[in-house]
Amino acid sequence: QVQLQQWGAGLLKASETLSLSCAVYGGSFSGYSWSWIRQPPGKGLEWIGEINDSETTTYDPSLKGRVTMSRDTSTNLFSLKLTSVTAADTAVYYCAITYFWGQGTVVTVSS
């Protein structure tokens, strides 16, 4: 049974750096891209970006310059960093790979 387990700080102040991790259990996903998606309160899903098997990253243009993704295939772990957060970055953040999703991490940015 594949499971994606997420963790990271849930309360940040404006200008701080968001840092989340996602571990994949129960399967090997080499050859696939690993993605992060977020959902602001009461809104739809927003794609943040992805990192592929060659560690090539693609980010949503609106977040480019603030976002960094990395992965460690030996431990099935990947991470997201988003710098200089503002209230607009308040959302539930999800990791995903193929058709599996993590449970989500609520991130609130206060001023």
Add this chain to the structure above:
Amino acid sequence: NFIMTQPHSVSESPEKTVTISCTRSSGSIASNYVQWYQQRPGSAPTTVIYEDKQRPSGVPDRFSGSIDSSSNSASLTISGLKTEDEADYYCQSYGRSGWVFGGGTRLTVL
């Protein structure tokens, strides 16, 4: 990038069949796979259809996906509706800059 347009809401009765559409604004719907996600209130999304029409293990065959090049749209059809199907449904495909999501459709089973 293109836009994926979904109806804001649909409703149907239990045991009936409902179809949710997702229309791509530019470029061919067939040029990139479409996925569908179900999100129940307070829960993370789960994938009900991937690669246009494939079902992940555990998703009942009441859920089916298709694409129609003539209308440049994808559809999610749910037959034999159950109250547990009440949720938000999102379509998703791939653009030049990454994933593109539809705005979501609220399905009410009444």
